[in-house]
Amino acid sequence: MPPAGYMTRSAVESCLVWLSTAYPAFTQLITLPNASADPATRHTSRAIRIRSGAGDRNGVLLVGGTHARELINPDLLAGLAFKLCWAYANNVGLTFGGRSWSSTDIRLLVEGMDIFILPLLNPDGREYVQAGNTWWRKNRGVNSDGTRGADLNRNYDFLWPWAIGATSTVSTSDVYRGDAVFSEPETRNVRWLLDTYPDITCFADVHSFSELILYPWGDDDNQSGDPTQNFLNPAWDGLRGTGGTGYAEYIPSVDQTKYVDRGTSVRDAITAVRGRAYTVQQSFDLYGTSGVSADYAYSRFFRRGTKRKIWAYVMETNFAAGGDSQYGFQPPYADATQVMEEVQSGLIQFMLGCLCVVREVGRGWLSVAALDRLRVFRDEDMAASARGRRWAALLDTHGDEILALLAQDRAARRAAETFLEKASQIVIDADSDEPARIDRALVSQLDRLTVRVEKRASPSLKKALAALRKDMPRVVGKTAREALR
Amino acid sequence: MGEERSDRVFVTIIARDARHLREVFRFDLDLFEGGAEAKEHTIQGLITLDDVGRLVESGYRVSVNDTDRPKHEHRFVEFEEWRDDLFADLKRDQKGV
Numbered sequence: 001m002p003p004a005g006y007m008t009r010s011a012v013e014s015c016l017v018w019l020s021t022a023y024p025a026f027t028q029l030i031t032l033p034n035a036s037a038d039p040a041t042r043h044t045s046r047a048i049r050i051r052s053g054a055g056d057r058n059g060v061l062l063v064g065g066t067h068a069r070e071l072i073n074p075d076l077l078a079g080l081a082f083k084l085c086w087a088y089a090n091n092v093g094l095t096f097g098g099r100s101w102s103s104t105d106i107r108l109l110v111e112g113m114d115i116f117i118l119p120l121l122n123p124d125g126r127e128y129v130q131a132g133n134t135w136w137r138k139n140r141g142v143n144s145d146g147t148r149g150a151d152l153n154r155n156y157d158f159l160w161p162w163a164i165g166a167t168s169t170v171s172t173s174d175v176y177r178g179d180a181v182f183s184e185p186e187t188r189n190v191r192w193l194l195d196t197y198p199d200i201t202c203f204a205d206v207h208s209f210s211e212l213i214l215y216p217w218g219d220d221d222n223q224s225g226d227p228t229q230n231f232l233n234p235a236w237d238g239l240r241g242t243g244g245t246g247y248a249e250y251i252p253s254v255d256q257t258k259y260v261d262r263g264t265s266v267r268d269a270i271t272a273v274r275g276r277a278y279t280v281q282q283s284f285d286l287y288g289t290s291g292v293s294a295d296y297a298y299s300r301f302f303r304r305g306t307k308r309k310i311w312a313y314v315m316e317t318n319f320a321a322g323g324d325s326q327y328g329f330q331p332p333y334a335d336a337t338q339v340m341e342e343v344q345s346g347l348i349q350f351m352l353g354c355l356c357v358v359r360e361v362g363r364g365w366l367s368v369a370a371l372d373r374l375r376v377f378r379d380e381d382m383a384a385s386a387r388g389r390r391w392a393a394l395l396d397t398h399g400d401e402i403l404a405l406l407a408q409d410r411a412a413r414r415a416a417e418t419f420l421e422k423a424s425q426i427v428i429d430a431d432s433d434e435p436a437r438i439d440r441a442l443v444s445q446l447d448r449l450t451v452r453v454e455k456r457a458s459p460s461l462k463k464a465l466a467a468l469r470k471d472m473p474r475v476v477g478k479t480a481r482e483a484l485r
Numbered sequence: 486m487g488e489e490r491s492d493r494v495f496v497t498i499i500a501r502d503a504r505h506l507r508e509v510f511r512f513d514l515d516l517f518e519g520g521a522e523a524k525e526h527t528i529q530g531l532i533t534l535d536d537v538g539r540l541v542e543s544g545y546r547v548s549v550n551d552t553d554r555p556k557h558e559h560r561f562v563e564f565e566e567w568r569d570d571l572f573a574d575l576k577r578d579q580k581g582v
Contacts, residue, residue: 003562003566003567003570003571003574004560004562004566004570005559005560005561005562005567006559006560006561006562007561007562007563007564007567008561008562008563010563010564011561011562011563011564011567012564014563014564014565015564015567015568018564018568071559075567079571082568082571083571083575086572086575092579095578130561134553134555135493135531135553137515165507165510166510166516167510168513170513173513173514173515174514174515174531175513175515175516209517209520210517210518210519210520211520212518212520242507243503243507286518287507287510287516287518287528288507288510316518316520319520320519320520320529323497323519323550324550324551324556325495325517325519325529325531325550325551326495326551326555326556326557327557328517328520330555330557330559331557332557332559333559333560
């Protein structure tokens, strides 16, 4: 029998503490710096970090329980943390309905990533709902006018002053943006996690309901033609959020494609569990907003000039069966467990998609500076050419499968390391006066590696590797940049 | 002030067109998407009867779906019970039962 009911606030907290005690070798309890907003409780908030082994790696942050009445998601994330730890410790896989994840998948995640899970962002709200205030949405802070609560998902630093669309400046509203940007301790905790762990490159904020996988931006329609129409440009202040009437928010086309591709793979991993069809769409298609978590997380790259982009999504779990919104927010627990299973499967796919093949294969011997240089080459040089985009897409789309295949084949893993060592040197050397050139031996090395990997690859990876092999004879004798043309 | 308001109703708000639907947000209401089953130019909400009146005066059609009285009784459990049930579930899955 699955668990018999939703977790209390203290149960979620106890779960994290217990996991850190039961699995100390690969978990770490993180006490967040800001206590919750309700002056009567001031609950300490905690997240858990799951990682085995040493070394730099990509990080992922999963957040739940932002809106108090959306009961499914703290249990979903606490359950995911629990299952990951249990499966890793026992060297077994996980099965969710019609979708199974192998022990290799679990090992890749725990040994290849920093997994940060903050299942209950809004502990006061949860407690308030438990006490019978069933449809409370906000936190329980005291606003400057004495009213209670801000909508935490309107309080982040993304176009906060402009209160766009479903965002309110009225303190009694359920979508009140808060007294100031980051006025709420709960949202400051998320900011602290992103500041403190700069290797976090993936972010998902899990909400209910509507069966949606939402990607930025939330303030207006997306466009990739005019970089001057962007959230940082004050010339457009006050003119955003109208949709189809002049302004549209700039998103690089490669990012837009990547968001849709990654969202689609998450959707497929959800559907495989019990057939529910989630929709991948831009956040603004739902309704306009400002101050939302995913826009904030993604926008940090553009605003702060951080080295790494954060690929940020909002997920809306569950559906309103027969139009029943009550069911959408708070289904009977037996139904909620089915939603949890499908979304846990989707989140495992999401995290696998956050693994970087190059970083993972080069872990331990490729320096941070070299990784940064390779990342810039991918984001700038490769993104500017059709061939480069195709190669980057191969690693993006099939990275988790490639890593799983390498994990099962030591000789292939060693061959990949040898190839990467030489190839990365050619890329790093691209800016020198006499850049290194790709020789026939390196191409042959890659050819042998792809043939070996292909034997156990999925049909779509086989196809992508065959296309890569076709490119190879054309790049012999060229520098890294020439090879992209 | 600002505590959870009673006597709210779950509604579907039907706007004339996309622009009219966008304008509904200026009422500062608790609104949410209905999902795949929702029809075009509609949005769901949890609002008071006064809000319903204001919306109707502004040209929206409002269909009341439900009161805010919870239909589903939920049990909240502490960690030990939750953990023991989950362990049993995982072990059963592992055996393929």
